Amino acid sequence: MQTPALTIAAAIALAIASSNAAATANVSYVNTDAMTDVPRHYKDLESMEYVFTQHLSQLSERLPAGQVLKVEFLDIDLAGDVFPRVPVRDIRVTKGQADWPRMHLRYSIEQDGKVVRGGEAKLADPNYQLGVNMYQQDLYGYEKQMLDNWFRKEILPQK
Template sequence: MHHLIRPAACALLAFGLAAGTASAAVTVTYVNTEKMTDVPRFETDRKSMEIDFREFFEEQAKKLPAGQDLKVEILDIDLAGDVFPRVPIRDVRVTQGTYDFPRIHLRYSIEQDGKVLRSGERELADRNYQLNANSYRSEMYHYEKQMLSEWFRKDVLAVN
């Protein structure tokens, strides 16, 4: 039995190392989140939003070719809808589909071996956010994620 464990452990270790080197490094930086146009007002909710978007960018970066790394600076966020403060611990966000569309201002770069392959600054907005098909419908910030996904597909991956 012991003669089977060692080869299996080596194979798992090799697979883990190979999988670790294949994933892209992702750096997401939020520039003055507390001064952004429209983010959650409570610090814990803002931190949760930051983690949510960071995880989203990590998922998107998996689509990059091996060895490429993604760096994103979030300069401003205006979430879809308007906030109506309710009770002291929770706000209500209502979307009407007119002037309250999502907007995100970001700066990005794709790097490989320490060299910048491409970079840019974008002011993303989706005026038709409620009319578009949305594959993130069951997630928080689904309108923003759909907009970011389209940007990533058209602007970042299209160059590859």
């Protein structure tokens, strides 16, 4: 029969071991006030940051165990243009013209505390409304698709 302290210690050890094994993502946003086109209302800005952070966390699950993807967003220009409708809520309209999504980010992949590789990337998708987008109905779907393409081409291990 196990004592409660031993059971708790075993559960903590298991949680630490499994968290060290899985790949993770650390995402930050550098000076959102100076970014080209992000939501102006702080709740909408928090929502955008949450969506991108969660998306990159999901993508990082495809990395080898123990790796950490670190991403710093240096600039974001969301797809479409904003048309202020009321003081609190804006409307974003995408036309497929010169309003494509753009992102500038700095990234690194770390394994055991050492940088395996990294760099800066300037992402842009001028054809964002063409082709298949599995996030078409999602908030920031064009940007998520652009991040998917970057992750698949630049981050996933080449075989």
